[in-house]
Amino acid sequence: MEKEMKIKHPMREQEPRERKKNFNEVPFGYDEETAVAEAERCLQCKKEPCRQGCPVEVDIPAFIGLIKERKFSESIFKLKEKNNLPAICGRVCPQETQCEALCLRAKKGEPVGVGRLERFIADWELAHGVEIPPLPAPSGKRVAVVGSGPAGLTCAGDLARMGHDVTIFEAFHIPGGVLVYGIPEFRLPKEIVAREVDYIKRLGVKLEVNVVVGKTLTVDELFDEGFQAIFIGTGAGLPQFLGVPGENLLGVYSANEFLTRTNLMKAYLFPLYDTPIKVGKNVAVVGAGNVAMDSARTALRLGAENVYIVYRRSEKEMPARLEEIHHAEEEGIQFNLLTNPVRLFGGDNGWVKGMECLKMRLGDPDESGRRSPIPIEGSEFVFEVDTVVIAVGQTPNPLVPQTTSGLKTGRKGTIEADENGQTSRRGVWAGGDIVTGAATVINAMGAGKTAAKSIDQYLNSLA
Amino acid sequence: MYRLITKKVLSSVHKLFEVDAPLVARKAKPGQFVILRVDDQGERIPLTIADADPERGTITIIFQEVGLTTQYLGAKESGEYLADFVGPLGKPMELPSPGGRVIAVGGGVGIAPVYPKVKALHNAGLNVISIIGARTREFLILEDEMRAVSAELHICTDDGSYGQHGFVSDILQQFLDDGKPIEEIIAVGPLPMMRVVANQTRPYGVKTLVSLNPIMVDGTGMCGACRVTVGGKTRFTCVDGPVFDAHQVDFDELRARAGMYLDKEKMALENCRCGGAH
Numbered sequence: 001m002e003k004e005m006k007i008k009h010p011m012r013e014q015e016p017r018e019r020k021k022n023f024n025e026v027p028f029g030y031d032e033e034t035a036v037a038e039a040e041r042c043l044q045c046k047k048e049p050c051r052q053g054c055p056v057e058v059d060i061p062a063f064i065g066l067i068k069e070r071k072f073s074e075s076i077f078k079l080k081e082k083n084n085l086p087a088i089c090g091r092v093c094p095q096e097t098q099c100e101a102l103c104l105r106a107k108k109g110e111p112v113g114v115g116r117l118e119r120f121i122a123d124w125e126l127a128h129g130v131e132i133p134p135l136p137a138p139s140g141k142r143v144a145v146v147g148s149g150p151a152g153l154t155c156a157g158d159l160a161r162m163g164h165d166v167t168i169f170e171a172f173h174i175p176g177g178v179l180v181y182g183i184p185e186f187r188l189p190k191e192i193v194a195r196e197v198d199y200i201k202r203l204g205v206k207l208e209v210n211v212v213v214g215k216t217l218t219v220d221e222l223f224d225e226g227f228q229a230i231f232i233g234t235g236a237g238l239p240q241f242l243g244v245p246g247e248n249l250l251g252v253y254s255a256n257e258f259l260t261r262t263n264l265m266k267a268y269l270f271p272l273y274d275t276p277i278k279v280g281k282n283v284a285v286v287g288a289g290n291v292a293m294d295s296a297r298t299a300l301r302l303g304a305e306n307v308y309i310v311y312r313r314s315e316k317e318m319p320a321r322l323e324e325i326h327h328a329e330e331e332g333i334q335f336n337l338l339t340n341p342v343r344l345f346g347g348d349n350g351w352v353k354g355m356e357c358l359k360m361r362l363g364d365p366d367e368s369g370r371r372s373p374i375p376i377e378g379s380e381f382v383f384e385v386d387t388v389v390i391a392v393g394q395t396p397n398p399l400v401p402q403t404t405s406g407l408k409t410g411r412k413g414t415i416e417a418d419e420n421g422q423t424s425r426r427g428v429w430a431g432g433d434i435v436t437g438a439a440t441v442i443n444a445m446g447a448g449k450t451a452a453k454s455i456d457q458y459l460n461s462l463a
Numbered sequence: 464m465y466r467l468i469t470k471k472v473l474s475s476v477h478k479l480f481e482v483d484a485p486l487v488a489r490k491a492k493p494g495q496f497v498i499l500r501v502d503d504q505g506e507r508i509p510l511t512i513a514d515a516d517p518e519r520g521t522i523t524i525i526f527q528e529v530g531l532t533t534q535y536l537g538a539k540e541s542g543e544y545l546a547d548f549v550g551p552l553g554k555p556m557e558l559p560s561p562g563g564r565v566i567a568v569g570g571g572v573g574i575a576p577v578y579p580k581v582k583a584l585h586n587a588g589l590n591v592i593s594i595i596g597a598r599t600r601e602f603l604i605l606e607d608e609m610r611a612v613s614a615e616l617h618i619c620t621d622d623g624s625y626g627q628h629g630f631v632s633d634i635l636q637q638f639l640d641d642g643k644p645i646e647e648i649i650a651v652g653p654l655p656m657m658r659v660v661a662n663q664t665r666p667y668g669v670k671t672l673v674s675l676n677p678i679m680v681d682g683t684g685m686c687g688a689c690r691v692t693v694g695g696k697t698r699f700t701c702v703d704g705p706v707f708d709a710h711q712v713d714f715d716e717l718r719a720r721a722g723m724y725l726d727k728e729k730m731a732l733e734n735c736r737c738g739g740a741h
């Protein structure tokens with residue numbers, strides 16, 4: 001018994017051999033019995049160390065305690081006090097560096113499966129029907145939210161619950177941001193995102209898709225139309241390339257394009273859906289973050305025979321969630337670490353044919369504390385690829401900053417905002433990846449929440 | 464949902480729609496485009512804004528049926544709806560300085576994107592010499608509209624069935640050779656035509672602009688599908704263009720990238736949803 005308590009209750013999963021051929025979600029989630037058993041591992045610590053690891057300070061001991069008592073609807077209510085999108089966070093938060101990292105149980109054995117329990121209770125609610133909390137009387141104040149990623153959705157939902165009249169403007173034809181165009185179906189089913197969006201809409205939030213702010217409408221025009229405050233949550237959507245020769249060859253994708261075609265446009269269901277995608281036999285994905293793991297596992301599911309992660313540092317520095325790296329390994333993704341591409345070359349038909357790389361070694365830690373990679377001279381080698389996906393990071397899209405007067409931006413094109421999310425322009429808040437650069441879902445949500453509070457105070461201060 | 468208000472059949476493969484899209488119409492400027500999706504399973508395709516009426520809140524699109532999506536679109540009737548319609552995207556065209564000679568060249572369905580530019584120049588008081596051409600008489604679109612906004616209109620067909628027998632570049636050559644200075648040439652059409660014009664005007668040092676049409680997905684700069692090499696640098700057509708200096712464009716790369724999905728596109732056509740119950 002004591003021994004069993006040392007590890008998290010495992011979640012049942014699709015077998016790697018099966019799942020690498022389909023886009024269905026990999027883990028099945030806990031059933032009630034397992035969830036209650038896992039909840040029993042929680043020590044209900046008075047000091048709540050886990051809570052400090054959560055960017056939105058979910059009351060972890062409380063919601064887990066309620067699962068233990070099988071008070072499921074009370075549990076979800078508790079959870080939702082802090083987190084509007086628990087079905088999503090339970091699945092995609094990097095728990096190992098956040099809530100679970102500080103769990104007392106982690107000192108001896110594995111931490112409590114906070115993420116798994118969060119997922120369980122959120123799915124329980126989705127299955128039993130989502131309850132809409134009572135809403136206050138309308139304040140008569142109007143807020144525009146630009147972008148429907150986790151930052152925008154959270155900010156909009158919170159403001160609606162404070163009685164404000166909120167409209168979200170989204171550039172794409174489907175709301176959700178990275179949750180719908182980036183993170184693949186097998187990790188976050190789009191049905192779940194759609195239900196969370198539906199919940200936000202049922203709180204009274206209006207949603208206008210196909211509006212590119214900066215093009216279709218500007219921030220100034222939103223003010224002219226009577227919005228009294230504006231939240232910008234436009235994310236970090238601009239793909240970075242390596243800047244090496246051959247990057248415009250056929251078969252070379254940015255991760256954004258590769259994942260957008262597959263997830264948002266459903267190219268994996270081609271020709272039922274009209275958008276095509278092309279994946280060859282040998283696929284190299286450059287980078288080792290979540291975006292890279294998602295691209296690699298997507299390539300496998302689209303029929304590639306060999307998929308390589310090409311990363312210039314070592315295993316220890318890989319930024320992806322632990323679970324994604326494990327899943328990728330289990331599915332047979334091959335890791336070419338300490339390897340840096342220097343050139344792509346093509347065949348007569350213009351398609352990429354090979355990748356030339358340099359071997360790297362690790363030097364001293366740089367300012368980020370990570371050991372920086374140094375090329376090993378004369379270590380060039382070439383390997384055959386027919387598809388390359390570049391997943392080395394994104395920067396903020398300049399559309400909104402470029403078309404909005406009085407909005408201060410940082411060096412990397414991020415919008416500058418204070419700890420409340422307030423920007424240099426009166427009445428304009430910003431949060432999520434557009435402020436921090438590419439980060440996490442829960443951080444974006446946290447920023448949306450903080451901004452909502454600050455916007456509420458501002459609106460109440462208006463006559 | 465975006466309502467199709469009027470439909471005009473311009474030829475057996477060219478159609479025109481007026482689309483109800485007030486927000487886009489209010490903002491549209493010559494040179495910009497929209498991205499649309501016909502239905503929920505559809506792909507996103509870019510089409511130039513051929514005309515905009517902010518009062519009525521409508522956008523005009525003109526397209527050639529080349530593959531699956533343009534055929535679905537062509538099969539729609541007025542009164543029906545498009546799933547998505549977003550814009551205006553891309554940079555508006557810059558007006559050349561007044562007084563100089565401006566020549567606009569439109570080949571095939573490229574006449575549709577050339578027309579709003581010529582119209583804008585005309586409205587700004589500039590005289591434009593227009594050259595339009597098509598494979599055969601049936602495929603020559605917008606003749607009357609182009610005539611109404613051009614100081615001179617020259618027409619040619621590949622097969623000689625209408626206007627001068629030959630290519631738009633043949634007519635353009637006469638102007639390059641007549642000794643009078645040219646302020647700017649704007650050429651839009653199929654890639655091979657734009658490449659010919661670029662090579663043709665380069666030795667004369669005449670400023671030549673082309674409107675590029677690479678494959679796109681989002682149209683807002685987030686995917687990089689539309690990247691082209693211009694002057695040795697990678698540019699995104701949807702946000703940095705679609706109009707670029709013709710002499711700087713790497714047409715070979717552009718042409719290769721346009722063919723990336725040829726086999727898949729054929730397969731999509733063969734599996735087409737248009738015939739069945741959809």
Ligand SMILES: Cc1cc2nc3c(=O)[nH]c(=O)nc-3n(C[C@H](O)[C@H](O)[C@H](O)COP(=O)(O)OP(=O)(O)OC[C@H]3O[C@@H](n4cnc5c(N)ncnc54)[C@H](O)[C@@H]3O)c2cc1C
Nearest residue numbers: 147149150151171177178182213235432433439440441444
């Ligand atoms: C492939 C991938 C996998 C990831 N995996 C994880 C993970 O496992 N765990 C995790 O915590 N984080 C993960 N992340 C990071 C996380 O998704 C982001 O940090 C988070 O989504 C940022 O939220 P956001 O609301 O700031 O922006 P986004 O989610 O980027 O949403 C921005 C929205 O704004 C819209 N928009 C942009 N410009 C405009 C405009 N001008 N007008 C109108 N709308 C506009 C966009 O279309 C988009 O819908 C991943 C990211 C990617 C790309």
Ligand SMILES: Cc1cc2nc3c(=O)[nH]c(=O)nc-3n(C[C@H](O)[C@H](O)[C@H](O)COP(=O)(O)OP(=O)(O)OC[C@H]3O[C@@H](n4cnc5c(N)ncnc54)[C@H](O)[C@@H]3O)c2cc1C
Nearest residue numbers: 508509510511525526527530531532533676677678721728
């Ligand atoms: C900024 C811009 C403005 C455009 N304006 C117009 C316009 O006003 N009228 C018009 O008829 N067309 C225009 N196009 C081209 C139009 O987008 C394509 O014809 C359309 O996407 C083809 O889709 P499809 O499914 O019918 O054909 P597909 O089956 O996808 O392709 C058929 C053929 O068209 C080529 N093709 C595929 N996608 C594109 C694409 N996005 N752009 C160019 N060629 C493509 C393919 O290589 C193939 O040879 C424009 C393109 C861009 C980028």
Ligand code: SF4
Nearest residue numbers: 054058089093098099
């Ligand atoms: S929101 Fe994320 S970090 Fe916070 S408790 Fe839930 S899983 Fe942990």
Ligand code: SF4
Nearest residue numbers: 042043045050103104
């Ligand atoms: S630290 Fe771990 S054991 Fe303690 S209350 Fe939090 S989840 Fe439970």
Ligand code: FES
Nearest residue numbers: 682684686687701
């Ligand atoms: S179409 Fe995606 S960046 Fe231009």
